[in-house]
Amino acid sequence: MPVPRLLPLPGSSPEDVVLAADGRLVTGISGGPILAVHPADGTVEQIAHTGGRPLGLHAEPDGALLICDSERGLLRLDKPHGELEVLVDEVDGERLNFASNVVADTDGTIYFSASTRRYPFEHYMADFYEHSGTGRLLRRLPDGRVETLLDGLQFANGVVLAPDRSCVLVAETAGYRVARYHLSGPRAGTSDYLVENLPGFPDNMALGSDGLCWVTLVSPRNPLLDKLLPLPGILRRIAYAIPDALQPKPIRSAWVQAYSLDGALVHDLQREPDHYAMVTGVVEQDGTLYLGSLVASAIAVVELPS
Secondary structure: OOOOOEOOOOOEEEEOEEOOOOEEEEEOOOOOEEEEEOOOOOOOEEEEEEOOEEEEEEEEOOOEEEEOOOEEEEEEEEOOOEEEEEOOOOOOOEEOOOOOEEEOOOOOOEEEEEEOOOOHHHHHHHHHHHOOOOEEEEOOOOOEEEEEEEEEEEEEEEEOOOOOEEEEEEEEEOOOOOEEEEEEEEEOOOOOEOOOOOEEEEEEEEEOOOOOOOOOEEEEEOOHHHHHOOOOOHHHHHHHHHHHHHHHOOOOOEEEEEEEEOOOOOEEEEEEOOOOOEEEHHHHEOOOOEEEOOOOOEEEEOOOOO
């Protein structure tokens, strides 16, 4: 991966990044601000504030923005500085916890993920240890009804809708894989995997202008955590209770991959975390990558190698 150009932000953790209809990049940062950033000169404008912790985003062609807020649920901003509406804050009578990532179809159908039923954003590692398998892929229909498409996911995260609407993809961060739910054809209503046994923890994903599914790997796999996962749940919970300094930590890196929609690896871009690290958001547009991060205070811009 080439050395990135950085677009500084007035806050940290731009967990996801999307390209809006007006050509600006949009991200949400720690504390709740939603920011629009000009990709050329880096000009930053705050266009909303969720009052929670914004994570995954989806920019609509009409200028609206869908926001997954880990505390408030699935939100919609009708326009910059406009009205912020709560679309989903409970599912089947249960509060929606840890809304993570979102994508929408042109007919108004929204697909979104919820990472875990059990833990808040600030304790996400507890779910990795417990390996709770309480993540979900959800669908909000245009009439407002919400359906669960997949349950039992290992920390559901990034969501991508195939261009032909044949399937929707969801990253399982703690499962090292990308699940695929078939929407049409003879396998409609069933699921399998686009790719398994990834070398790191997949986070947010995005469909690029190149037709590829871009996947962020926030950190390489942790050998100690890999050894813990097969153990009984009580032992993993005990491991999480040990002093923080002794627990496995995410390994800092900068890593994104791109897959074709049949699961073939097309790009594998890595670099040392000297300029940017722990990539969690990605947009590809005409050979340029825009990256978000769990820890940085900037959006990174990377030109794809020829």
